[in-house]
Amino acid sequence: VLVTYTDAEERTIDFLSTSSQSQFVFGGDVCDKGYGSLEVTRQLVDFKERYPERVVLILGNRDLNKLRFTSELDPEEIATIPIREIPGPYWVSPQQRVSPYQYLVKLILTNEDISQESQIPDSTLAHYNTVANRLRWMLDCTMGSQGDFERRRKELGDGSSDDDVVESFLSSVQPGGIMRRFLVLGQLAYIWGDCLFIHGGVTDANFGYVPGMKEKVENPREWVASLNDWLRKELLGWVEEPKWRPSRRYEARDEDGNGDWSARGGNRVIAYVAPGSEPTVIYERMFNNRNNFKECDASTARSFVTNGIKRIVVGHTPHGHSPTIMRSSMVDVIAADTSYSDMKAGDNRGAAVSEVVIGKEYTNVHGRLPDGSKIRYRLHSQKGKGDPFVGRMVNFPDGAKGWFVKAKLADEDAYVISQVDGFKVQYAKLSTVELRLLVEQLPHTTPHEDDSVSIDIDYPGGKTTLRG
DSSP: OEEEEEETSOOOOOEEOTTOOOOOOOSSSOSSSSSHHHHHHHHHHHHHHHHHHTEEBBOHHHGGGGGGHOOOOOOOHHHSSSSGGGGOTSSOOTOOOOOHHHHHHHHHHHHHSOOOOGGGGGHHHHHHOOHHHHHIIIIIIEEEEEEETHHHHHHEEEEEEHHHHHHHHHHTTTTTOOOHHHHHHBBBBEEEEEEEEESOOOTTTTTOOOTTOSSOSHHHHHHHHHHHHHHHHHHHHHOOOOOOOOTTTTOOOOOOSSSSOSTTTTTHHHHSTTSSSSSTTTOSSSSSSSOOOOOOOOOHHHHHHHOOEEEEOOOSSOSSSSSSEESSOOOOEEEOOOTTTTTTTTTTTOOEEEEEOOOOSEEEEEEETTTTOEEEEEEEETTSSOOSSSOOOOTTTOOOOOOEEEBBBSSSSEEEEEEETTTEEEEEEHHHHHHHHHHOOOOOOOOOGOOOOOEEEETEEEEEEEOO
16 A cells, blocks of 8 residues: 555545655546545645645546536526527437436426426526526536536535535636646646556557647657647636637537637537547547457557557546456556446445556556455566466357456455456456466367366356366
């Protein structure tokens, strides 16, 4: 453990190590999905401000999309712009897209003695068209933050009104506000030694791309520097012009990516963190189209290795109850988002927690699974050192595909293997002996009877017999 709370109230984070070499990297998405967003943000900002060179805050989509509050929740805008003219979020599929007008209509039909949209008086629509309801719409229908309005109310304390909740969100992005401080202190990517930290991912599709630049940046270190410089300029633009220009309201994106993004300050980074935008490090994923194990794209991996980068640490995409390691001959990927560790728990996490420690030549992972089991393993850059199985594919002789080694159990000679298909995650446990036979692909023919070993393996969806 490198960081811990230093007070009984658990409000102040600090380093345990006195070494100036140790650092803390937060991977993004500080809010939206649980209770205590304000407090967690405050703790991270405090930590960063005390250790500006040792604490790194990577920004995610759930952080940067809060830039929208200053323009889209401006009370004057809400009072003057006809709600029927405001579109739904373009990044949501047409079948699921909900405009603020549609949201209010549903709210009115649910709460009032009115059965049809055509019966809603303009006065009733105006009564419901409040900043609070527009904030609910933004959270529920455009940010994937269903329930966060009420979670914020609970964090503020019993008796907090709708106006109190609205004020909490709006003040957080005003000068001195905690979310604004967090954003200004953050960055899109960070390189430490041979390790790249990024929120979403990097593939052949987005590597080297910087919004506004005509040519790709081929050197990954220069690319990261250029991305962070671009972000700082966008944030400065938002600080200087936080609201819509009067004649440019709701021009949320530029269709060809090369035109005028000046409808509001920070407009391009707001689009950059929305799904389906221009190539982005926020929404790119390191997994295949079924959200399962995939090695880093070969062309990108070669560029990284040439420039001394051998590990990529990402978040954004929840991938089971513990970090997922994807190893290859060139670049290892460490996917550390475990926010959906236990979907039966109220916070979707339950008891599961893991820590990833990056060293110059090693990666240490230890933690606890939802059932209380402990995991612990070390990966090493030198061949022959570190765990030989975590991050490798498992080849079942009966043809079952997509299984990979998830983690080493700390208290028994066994491993957890996993398979992911969309949002469906499966797990199984194999002993080290069983795993060695599978990973090393020993011959599965029947040997002489006097020296044969037969092992039956059960796993979700199948059963196989190994002989070796």
